Amino acid sequence: MNKILVSIDGRSDEARDVVKLTLRRPDGDHLPGFTPGSHIDLFLPNGLTRQYSLVNDCRDPSRYEIAVSKAIASRGGSSCVHEQLRQGGLVEISAPRNNFALQPGHDTFQFIAGGIGITPILSMIRHCQSQGWKWNLLYLARTRAHAAFQDELLALGQERVRFHFDDEARALFDFSAPSFAVDPGVPIYCCGPTPVMNAVDRFSQGRPDNPAYFEWFSPPAEAVTRQPATDFKVKLQRSGQVYAVPESKSILEVLEENGYELSCSCREGMCRTCETTVLEGVPDHRDYVLSKGEREAGRTMMVCVSRARSEMLVLDL
Numbered sequence: 001m002n003k004i005l006v007s008i009d010g011r012s013d014e015a016r017d018v019v020k021l022t023l024r025r026p027d028g029d030h031l032p033g034f035t036p037g038s039h040i041d042l043f044l045p046n047g048l049t050r051q052y053s054l055v056n057d058c059r060d061p062s063r064y065e066i067a068v069s070k071a072i073a074s075r076g077g078s079s080c081v082h083e084q085l086r087q088g089g090l091v092e093i094s095a096p097r098n099n100f101a102l103q104p105g106h107d108t109f110q111f112i113a114g115g116i117g118i119t120p121i122l123s124m125i126r127h128c129q130s131q132g133w134k135w136n137l138l139y140l141a142r143t144r145a146h147a148a149f150q151d152e153l154l155a156l157g158q159e160r161v162r163f164h165f166d167d168e169a170r171a172l173f174d175f176s177a178p179s180f181a182v183d184p185g186v187p188i189y190c191c192g193p194t195p196v197m198n199a200v201d202r203f204s205q206g207r208p209d210n211p212a213y214f215e216w217f218s219p220p221a222e223a224v225t226r227q228p229a230t231d232f233k234v235k236l237q238r239s240g241q242v243y244a245v246p247e248s249k250s251i252l253e254v255l256e257e258n259g260y261e262l263s264c265s266c267r268e269g270m271c272r273t274c275e276t277t278v279l280e281g282v283p284d285h286r287d288y289v290l291s292k293g294e295r296e297a298g299r300t301m302m303v304c305v306s307r308a309r310s311e312m313l314v315l316d317l
C-alpha cells in the first residue's frame, strides 16, 4: 500500500475525549480526492494502524479532517492519537477508501449517528447540502458534552437535527416511539456503537421500504453465531502454490506464514484492505463490508476473515 506523509496542521478538542486533526501534505499539494463516507488508515507511531472517517467537505482537496474519540478500553489506537499526535508533527496515512458510500437514486436521507459515529455522517451531510438534497439526522450521545460537531450540524440545518442525550433523557433512545418515523423509500445510514447499530438494524428490518446501510466500528454480535470454521485449500493463481487452511487459521495467516506480504489493516473484515479477487471456488463471506450483490457474485473476498464453501479457492495472487 502506498503511504502518504502528512503533517498535522491543526489539532483541536471537539467534544469531551474527542480530538480533531487536520492533515495536509507538507508541500501543500492536493491530497487524493474522496467521496462522503470515506475513511483513511492512520499509521500510528506505536506501529498500530487504525481507520478514521473523513469529516470535512469532500470538495476541498487541500486537507483531510478526522476526529478521534478516546476509547474507554483503548487497545492502543485512540490513546496513541490523543497522547502522541501533536500539531506540527508528521504521520503516514493511506489514500481514502469508501465502504459506506451514499447509494445513487435518492435525494432524501435519514442519518443516525451514535457518538463518534457522527464522523462519516457529517461528510455525507455536507455533501447533501452541496447537492440540495434533503436529510434528517438523529444524533445519539451519552451526554451533550460527548457530542462532537454540534455547532456545525446546527449551522448546516438546525431544523433537521434531532439530538438525544442519554443522561438528560434518563434512557436510551426508543426507536419504537411514535415520535421517530422515516418516510417510505428513504434510505437510512447509520454509524455508531454496536447497541445503536443493533437497534437501528431491528428498526429497519420491519421496514423493507427503508434500505439501511451501516458502518461498523467493531464486528457485530452476529459474528458469534456463525457456522463453525472448516478447513479448505487455497491455490494462488500466479505461482500455482496450494496451501491448506486449517479451521483455526485465516487465509491471511496461512499466507503470511508462508512468506507472503498482503496488505491488511483491521484483520476483522471491516476495512477492505485485504480484498482479494476470487478466480474459482465459492467464498464463505464473513466480512462486514461487501454489499449483498458483491457477496452473491463471489468474485472478491476479505482473506483476513472469510473462508470457503468449496474445497478449494483459487485466488488472484
Ligand code: FES
Binding pocket: 263, 264, 265, 266, 267, 268, 269, 270, 271, 272, 273, 274, 275, 287, 302, 303, 304, 305
Ligand atoms: S484487513 Fe481489514 S478487511 Fe481484511
